[in-house]
Amino acid sequence: MHVYFFGGGSADGSAADNDLLGGKGANLAEMTRLGLPVPPGFTITTAACNHYFANGEQWPEGMDAQVRTGVARLEEITGKTFGGSANPLLFSVRSGAPVSMPGMMDTVLNLGLNDLTVAALAERSGNERFAWDSYRRFLQMFGDVVLRIHMSRFNRVLSDLAGQRDAAELSLDELQRLCAAYRGVIESATGAFPSDPREQLHAAINAVFSSFNTKRARYYRKTNGIAEDCGTGVNVQAMVFGNMGAGCATGVAFTRDPSTGRRIFFGEWLPDAQGEDVVAGTHTPRALNNEKDPAATDTLEALMPTVYERLYEVQRRLEVHYEDMQDIEFTVEDSRLYLLQTRTGKRTTAAAVQIAVDLVEEGVIDEEEALRRIRPEKLEEVLRPVLDPGAPRRVIGRGLPASPGAASGVVVFHSEEAQELVERGEAVVLVRMETSPEDIQGMTVSEGILTSRGGQTSHAAVVARGMGKPCVVGATEIAVDYGRQLFYAGDTVVRRGDWITLDGSTGEIMEGNVPTLPAATDSGAMSRLLSWADARARLTVRANADNGPDATRARELGAVGIGLCRTEHMFFQQTALRSMRQLILAEDQRARVRALANVLPIQRADFVEIFRAMDGLPVTVRLLDPPLHEFLPASPEDISQVAEDLGVRPEKLQERLDQLHESNPMMGHRGCRLGLTSPEIYDTQVRAILEASVQVSREGLEVLPEIMIPLVGMPEELQRLRERVEQQAEAVLAELGAAVDYKVGTMIELPRACLLADQVAEHADFFSFGTNDLTQMTWGFSRDDMSKFFSAYMLEGLLEDSPLARFDVDGVGQLVKTAVEKGRAAKPRLKIGICGEHGGDPTGVAFFHNAGLDYVSCSPFRVPVARLAAAHAALGLI
Numbered sequence: 001m002h003v004y005f006f007g008g009g010s011a012d013g014s015a016a017d018n019d020l021l022g023g024k025g026a027n028l029a030e031m032t033r034l035g036l037p038v039p040p041g042f043t044i045t046t047a048a049c050n051h052y053f054a055n056g057e058q059w060p061e062g063m064d065a066q067v068r069t070g071v072a073r074l075e076e077i078t079g080k081t082f083g084g085s086a087n088p089l090l091f092s093v094r095s096g097a098p099v100s101m102p103g104m105m106d107t108v109l110n111l112g113l114n115d116l117t118v119a120a121l122a123e124r125s126g127n128e129r130f131a132w133d134s135y136r137r138f139l140q141m142f143g144d145v146v147l148r149i150h151m152s153r154f155n156r157v158l159s160d161l162a163g164q165r166d167a168a169e170l171s172l173d174e175l176q177r178l179c180a181a182y183r184g185v186i187e188s189a190t191g192a193f194p195s196d197p198r199e200q201l202h203a204a205i206n207a208v209f210s211s212f213n214t215k216r217a218r219y220y221r222k223t224n225g226i227a228e229d230c231g232t233g234v235n236v237q238a239m240v241f242g243n244m245g246a247g248c249a250t251g252v253a254f255t256r257d258p259s260t261g262r263r264i265f266f267g268e269w270l271p272d273a274q275g276e277d278v279v280a281g282t283h284t285p286r287a288l289n290n291e292k293d294p295a296a297t298d299t300l301e302a303l304m305p306t307v308y309e310r311l312y313e314v315q316r317r318l319e320v321h322y323e324d325m326q327d328i329e330f331t332v333e334d335s336r337l338y339l340l341q342t343r344t345g346k347r348t349t350a351a352a353v354q355i356a357v358d359l360v361e362e363g364v365i366d367e368e369e370a371l372r373r374i375r376p377e378k379l380e381e382v383l384r385p386v387l388d389p390g391a392p393r394r395v396i397g398r399g400l401p402a403s404p405g406a407a408s409g410v411v412v413f414h415s416e417e418a419q420e421l422v423e424r425g426e427a428v429v430l431v432r433m434e435t436s437p438e439d440i441q442g443m444t445v446s447e448g449i450l451t452s453r454g455g456q457t458s459h460a461a462v463v464a465r466g467m468g469k470p471c472v473v474g475a476t477e478i479a480v481d482y483g484r485q486l487f488y489a490g491d492t493v494v495r496r497g498d499w500i501t502l503d504g505s506t507g508e509i510m511e512g513n514v515p516t517l518p519a520a521t522d523s524g525a526m527s528r529l530l531s532w533a534d535a536r537a538r539l540t541v542r543a544n545a546d547n548g549p550d551a552t553r554a555r556e557l558g559a560v561g562i563g564l565c566r567t568e569h570m571f572f573q574q575t576a577l578r579s580m581r582q583l584i585l586a587e588d589q590r591a592r593v594r595a596l597a598n599v600l601p602i603q604r605a606d607f608v609e610i611f612r613a614m615d616g617l618p619v620t621v622r623l624l625d626p627p628l629h630e631f632l633p634a635s636p637e638d639i640s641q642v643a644e645d646l647g648v649r650p651e652k653l654q655e656r657l658d659q660l661h662e663s664n665p666m667m668g669h670r671g672c673r674l675g676l677t678s679p680e681i682y683d684t685q686v687r688a689i690l691e692a693s694v695q696v697s698r699e700g701l702e703v704l705p706e707i708m709i710p711l712v713g714m715p716e717e718l719q720r721l722r723e724r725v726e727q728q729a730e731a732v733l734a735e736l737g738a739a740v741d742y743k744v745g746t747m748i749e750l751p752r753a754c755l756l757a758d759q760v761a762e763h764a765d766f767f768s769f770g771t772n773d774l775t776q777m778t779w780g781f782s783r784d785d786m787s788k789f790f791s792a793y794m795l796e797g798l799l800e801d802s803p804l805a806r807f808d809v810d811g812v813g814q815l816v817k818t819a820v821e822k823g824r825a826a827k828p829r830l831k832i833g834i835c836g837e838h839g840g841d842p843t844g845v846a847f848f849h850n851a852g853l854d855y856v857s858c859s860p861f862r863v864p865v866a867r868l869a870a871a872h873a874a875l876g877l878i
């Protein structure tokens with residue numbers, strides 16, 4: 001069967017037929033079955049659509065006859081005749097895919113009009129203006145959607161005739177002339193206007209099928225993960241008219257507020273108008289009621305109280321029936337309400353959480369269903385500003401979505417400039433080719449960060465995520481010119497001081513200041529939802545944080561410890577950085593010791609803050625990891641400035657830089673290699689950790705420090721460093737006359753460490769997978785450079801997601817499994833976690849759950865994501 005009928009109180013299909021009939025068709029059938037006032041019609045199946053594409057745009061056998069039968073049944077039910085000269089039956093022809101693709105596909109209204117039927121419609125309705133207005137709408141839509149005549153040709157004719165006026169303001173006589181002119185446009189473009197309504201219907205059905213396959217629809221499916229072969233249904237439905245004069249109206253309604261989730265009935269309507277007028281933005285719609293604006297006048301509730309009451313009842317009924325918030329389209333013809341569509345309403349993530357929790361409290365759904373309804377990765381958006389969904393925007397480029405949320409500001413290219421402008425009260429977006437630790441302050445004050453290079457674990461991405469700032473990285477489509485203080489995005493030139501807007505959830509870069517909705521504060525709904533998640537999860541969730549405020553925020557968001565404190569971030573604080581540079585340039589042991597003595601109190605103070613924030617919870621501190629050259633300046637100007645500041649000759653600084661230079665620093669002198677060759681650095685860090693631990697425990701708080709050694713590839717590396725850490729720790733504790741229960745463990749971030757995990761485990765109290773490095777080292781690409789070829793791999797279909805963002809279960813996953821098995825074989829109670837970025841990636845969380853890890857650790861803003869993902873993993877949902 002290719003055609004499913006609905007009308008007269010019964011329907012061939014139901015909501016269960018979503019895949020076959022598309023969302024719109026399935027719900028029209030369902031509403032008909034519920035006895036709701038739905039204009040009768042029929043739905044052509046998605047299977048017929050797929051057949052159409054697979055068979056040279058031919059209808060499947062039997063469909064033509066079934067369409068004819070459908071039309072005949074509609075004639076019978078409505079008492080009207082398709083193409084009839086007395087009481088003509090008109091149709092709307094609309095698309096409807098199984099997954100909503102808003103605005104992507106086409107619709108034709110008032111189909112069946114021609115010079116003859118328009119006269120009949122005028123006669124029958126007693127409203128000539130209405131009939132001709134419907135005809136001009138039809139000619140234009142049919143010309144545009146079905147005959148593919150460019151809209152500008154219709155617009156030109158309209159402005160020749162009406163000047164600045166809208167078509168709605170034309171007199172009857174003008175409308176008639178406009179229709180003749182529109183017909184002229186069609187005839188000159190295609191030779192003839194198809195007056196025969198059956199021919200119109202055939203062509204419109206094909207046009208709706210074809211709209212499924214336009215470039216923009218394909219792009220939408222690709223970017224939203226919708227199957228290419230889902231097809232669209234075609235809904236042919238008897239027209240009802242909201243534009244037939246007094247007593248007529250049209251509108252859209254939501255059973256709850258889609259922005260906040262509040263339980264209010266909310267929507268917009270227009271009297272004497274047709275559906276597209278409300279959504280097209282050409283008219284300003286009115287409020288349905290006073291729920292949002294007590295001062296609103298002209299509400300449907302006030303002007304058509306009986307209709308409103310009926311609509312209110314219907315929306316309640318639909319929500320209870322579908323057990324979710326509905327988005328409803330309705331039309332009122334001669335004071336009678338008709339429903340044209342219902343679907344699960346799109347909503348912000350904050351609203352989704354509120355609605356799910358409220359529905360549990362109202363007894364409509366259970367806790368597990370509420371958990372199921374929220375996609376974990378979406379939770380990161382809840383506490384960030386989002387783009388106003390209704391705001392117009394012009395996308396000028398795209399990059400990788402690195403940290404969600406929307407940000408607008410004026411473009412600056414340098415960190416210092418960002419700080420200056422912010423001090424003057426401006427909002428800025430920092431645009432860089434890439435960021436380095438020196439940009440931290442500029443990043444801190446910026447609304448958002450955009451880089452043209454780098455992947456999802458580049459410096460910019462990791463730091464922005466930690467800060468909870470919207471960030472787009474690796475936007476290879478843009479070309480940054482620091483010299484001229486501008487960047488190119490396709491044909492657009494964006495200069496310093498111009499406004500741009502970033503969407504860190506999609507990677508889109510937009511021109512101008514696109515309005516945003518402010519970050520929601522947790523109304524309590526998210527906490528409730530997450531408490532249900534925790535009750536089901538096995539994995540616990542820690543956070544990656546390296547300062548007190550981040551640790552506090554992480555705890556508020558539900559982190560039960562710190563899984564990674566990257567101590568190098570502390571060294572970028574001005575005084576510490578200076579000491580660090582002195583250390584690197586030190587000629588002898590004495591100078592080194594002096595420099596480290598300056599670092600010690602700064603580190604200790606940071607640890608004190610973190611330990612206080614994490615009272616009673618474990619804190620894993622990683623000893624220094626990055627190669628030393630990262631602490632030194634790179635550009636000639638910076639080199640001379642820093643040399644002056646440190647009182648050394650620039651040549652000397654350059655000489656040291658040359659010594660430290662590595663062709664591939666990611667595989668260079670870093671991590672525990674640094675600890676083994678410059679042991680005094682780790683000694684100082686261990687001292688700072690233990691002194692801080694003693695101080696905070698003497699304040700009566702509980703401190704559970706875990707010292708972590710990075711980038712171990714040889715069991716002996718860990719063995720030696722552990723010995724040294726223990727010696728130093730014991731020495732400090734003896735000095736202070738205190739005892740602290742500390743642990744020593746290692747990061748597992750090299751394939752060799754995975755393969756020898758049993759031997760490594762002998763020296764470790766815990767393992768923490770550093771999946772950023774482990775991914776980089778397994779794939780053999782550089783975390784910082786991969787975006788250069790990554791976009792090409794995406795286009796070629798070689799990769800769907802960056803393995804740095806979405807955990808590579810097939811490859812890196814095997815190494816993780818091996819390491820867990822070997823590690824636990826050697827030490828059955830070995831505690832194992834993960835602190836790479838995949839700790840906040842739901843695919844990763846599901847994998848780590850199944851691999852038997854104890855915890856995941858991620859940036860503070862991703863803690864809710866990981867908590868929900870851990871529950872989804874335990875419930876088998878991912």
Ligand code: PEP
Binds near residue numbers: 769771774836
């Ligand atoms: C890792 O490699 O996964 C990790 C957490 O360390 P970093 O990102 O600091 O190298």
Ligand code: MG
Binds near residue numbers: 749770772773
């Ligand atoms: Mg690492």
